[in-house]
Amino acid sequence: MESRTLKPVLAAYLVAFILFLYGPFFVLGILSFQQGPDGGPQFPIIEWSTYWYRQIFGLTPPSRIAPLPVGEALVRSLVLAFMTMVTSTVLGVMSAQAFRRKFRGSTFVFYLIVLGMMVPGVLTGLGTSLLANNVIGISRHWYTTAFATHVAYTFPFAFLVMLAILNRFDGSVEEASWSLGVNPWTTFRKVTFPLIFPGVLSAMLFAFTLSFDEFPRSLFAAGGTEDQTLPLAIYGTFSVEIHPNIFAFGVLTTLFSFALLSVYGILMALSVRRARKLAMQEDIA
Amino acid sequence: MATETAIFEIDGVSKSYGGVNALDGVTLRAGVNEYMSLLGPSGSGKTTLLRVIAGFEVPDSGRVYFEGRDITSLPANERGIGFVFQNFALFPHLTVRKNVAFGMMHGNTRVSPSEIDARTQSVIDMVGLTGMEDRGVEQISGGQRQRVALARTLVMQPKLVLLDEPLGALDANLRGRMRNELRAIRERMGVTFLHVTGSETEALAMGDSVVVLDRGRIIQAGTPDGVYSTPASPAVAHFLNRFNMFDGNLSQGVFTGPFGAVAVTHATQAKDDVYAIRYDRVQVQPLGAVTSGPALKATYIASEYLGSSVMNYFETADGKLCEVEHHLSLGAPETYEPRQQYLLTWAADQAIVFGKEGKL
Numbered sequence: 283m284e285s286r287t288l289k290p291v292l293a294a295y296l297v298a299f300i301l302f303l304y305g306p307f308f309v310l311g312i313l314s315f316q317q318g319p320d321g322g323p324q325f326p327i328i329e330w331s332t333y334w335y336r337q338i339f340g341l342t343p344p345s346r347i348a349p350l351p352v353g354e355a356l357v358r359s360l361v362l363a364f365m366t367m368v369t370s371t372v373l374g375v376m377s378a379q380a381f382r383r384k385f386r387g388s389t390f391v392f393y394l395i396v397l398g399m400m401v402p403g404v405l406t407g408l409g410t411s412l413l414a415n416n417v418i419g420i421s422r423h424w425y426t427t428a429f430a431t432h433v434a435y436t437f438p439f440a441f442l443v444m445l446a447i448l449n450r451f452d453g454s455v456e457e458a459s460w461s462l463g464v465n466p467w468t469t470f471r472k473v474t475f476p477l478i479f480p481g482v483l484s485a486m487l488f489a490f491t492l493s494f495d496e497f498p499r500s501l502f503a504a505g506g507t508e509d510q511t512l513p514l515a516i517y518g519t520f521s522v523e524i525h526p527n528i529f530a531f532g533v534l535t536t537l538f539s540f541a542l543l544s545v546y547g548i549l550m551a552l553s554v555r556r557a558r559k560l561a562m563q564e565d566i567a
Numbered sequence: 568m569a570t571e572t573a574i575f576e577i578d579g580v581s582k583s584y585g586g587v588n589a590l591d592g593v594t595l596r597a598g599v600n601e602y603m604s605l606l607g608p609s610g611s612g613k614t615t616l617l618r619v620i621a622g623f624e625v626p627d628s629g630r631v632y633f634e635g636r637d638i639t640s641l642p643a644n645e646r647g648i649g650f651v652f653q654n655f656a657l658f659p660h661l662t663v664r665k666n667v668a669f670g671m672m673h674g675n676t677r678v679s680p681s682e683i684d685a686r687t688q689s690v691i692d693m694v695g696l697t698g699m700e701d702r703g704v705e706q707i708s709g710g711q712r713q714r715v716a717l718a719r720t721l722v723m724q725p726k727l728v729l730l731d732e733p734l735g736a737l738d739a740n741l742r743g744r745m746r747n748e749l750r751a752i753r754e755r756m757g758v759t760f761l762h763v764t765g766s767e768t769e770a771l772a773m774g775d776s777v778v779v780l781d782r783g784r785i786i787q788a789g790t791p792d793g794v795y796s797t798p799a800s801p802a803v804a805h806f807l808n809r810f811n812m813f814d815g816n817l818s819q820g821v822f823t824g825p826f827g828a829v830a831v832t833h834a835t836q837a838k839d840d841v842y843a844i845r846y847d848r849v850q851v852q853p854l855g856a857v858t859s860g861p862a863l864k865a866t867y868i869a870s871e872y873l874g875s876s877v878m879n880y881f882e883t884a885d886g887k888l889c890e891v892e893h894h895l896s897l898g899a900p901e902t903y904e905p906r907q908q909y910l911l912t913w914a915a916d917q918a919i920v921f922g923k924e925g926k927l
Contacts, residue, residue: 454654455659458658462649
């Protein structure tokens with residue numbers, strides 16, 4: 283019936299959407315193979331080469347174009363994202379556990395947590411920097427003030443993911459464990475955690491990626507040049523002149539993200555397959 | 568039974584959820600090595616009672632004693648009371664063996680690895696799961712899961728095991744077999760079982776004693792035989808699902824119901840006047856027959872073959888359904904004409920009468 287006309291329209295829309303989504307990345311990807319060091323960030327491709335990739339790793343002879351000042355910033359961002367991921371996931375799991383029982387003021391606490399992802403990043407960043415400099419009087423660093431803003435931002439995501447997971451979690455296995463004489467903490471480690479692990483994985487992924495390319499909060503809350511995270515460092519290079527080395531770097535970080543997602547996908551598929559086998563067995567029984 | 572031999576005791580336990588009483592002053596005691604069935608319709612509070620004993624719920628008032636100790640506020644993991652869940656609640660990420668050994672490996676009491684292995688293997692053999700030790704619990708059937716749940720609990724050697732409708736998730740055939748096995752296992756281990764069930768046949772068949780629960784209160788406790796032959800109230804009789812029950816009026820030893828006025832020799836004190844007669848105590852006579860006991864005109868509707876007996880359904884003049892059970896061991900069943908009137912009759916002394924003016 284109507285699907286005969288609707289389907290092609292939706293298909294065309296989907297194709298257009300995907301082109302829009304991936305178009306920029308393809309253009310960057312192609313331009314990253316521009317000839318160097320004279321080729322610029324525009325078409326046509328003078329000659330295909332891997333010059334800009336080699337330049338990032340310092341494998342090219344020195345030229346008038348300085349290598350990207352991203353090495354230290356990359357390490358900083360990775361460490362910061364890792365710290366944020368661990369902290370936010372631990373907090374997210376703990377607070378979602380707390381919400382399994384209704385407690386006085388739980389609605390208020392819920393909105394208080396979720397506020398962290400609602401408030402505009404620029405405000406949080408600016409506010410944190412003012413608080414640190416003018417009120418408390420401490421200096422700003424990527425691992426102190428910026429870290430705090432990153433946690434405030436990513437914690438609600440981890441919390442919401444864990445809340446959804448624990449909502450569907452059948453607590454009777456925990457009660458079974460208690461009745462076997464196993465204390466609540468060991469029960470959490472040996473029963474609850476292995477069963478909610480797919481959710482924990484999602485929360486970790488959320489926290490890591492959100493922190494890794496966080497910009498507005500870091501902009502204000504991180505300190506000077508020696509405290510720059512990767513997004514800030516890359517932005518800094520834009521203000522001078524754009525060379526294809528940025529594109530090459532972009533391709534590399536995207537590949538890194540895909541690798542991260544693949545690991546996540548594999549781990550997820552394994553646990554989903556186990557869950558599905560369980561569900562199937564229950565249908566038979 | 569004397570207090571020394573009581574394994575657990577509940578004293579005036581109440582628990583309500585949002586103003587609804589799930590338990591209303593329940594007092595109960597079970598002896599060592601006893602099989603007690605807790606029977607009640609859904610919503611009667613039987614599962615809540617079990618959860619209070621296990622320590623999953625804290626009662627609003629009342630005390631719980633186990634082996635002479637007040638355990639009302641003791642956490643579940645320090646009670647040493649086994650619990651078998653209706654949905655089994657096995658650890659889905661562990662094998663059969665790991666499920667069974669779980670309590671010994673991670674519990675309060677230190678058990679040496681060699682003893683863990685020995686006890687795990689012996690209880691797995693006992694419940695008949697030999698050869699399945701390394702299967703995941705998702706790779707075994709419902710009945711086998713039930714055994715894992717039981718083995719996991721029994722291996723901890725608890726003095727008291729609570730079973731929350733443990734046979735409810737099994738098919739009828741398996742249910743019958745597990746029923747026998749549960750009894751046999753319990754007798755071998757010498758532990759007290761408190762078995763919650765919504766099925767009156769299960770409760771009567773399995774318990775040394777039966778406790779009937781309704782709306783958070785115990786309405787009768789006794790032996791299966793005692794409960795079955797002398798229900799304490801119309802509610803118990805109704806729940807046993809074995810009685811035709813007639814509303815009427817009991818006054819000065821005479822019960823007036825749809826079958827006329829009948830002299831009553833003894834009646835049980837109750838809030839309502841109810842006359843109950845067991846399905847298999849009713850005889851069917853042709854319409855003109857002369858009867859010695861009470862008689863009631865009814866129209867034959869249909870019959871149902873139940874294997875060992877036939878259930879005949881009749882409808883009285885005021886639209887009430889009456890059931891008459893004929894045991895096939897007593898001979899071939901009579902055949903009745905649909906939509907024909909018959910006379911239902913019974914011996915007056917076999918009726919159970921409840922009334923406001925009860926006397927015994």
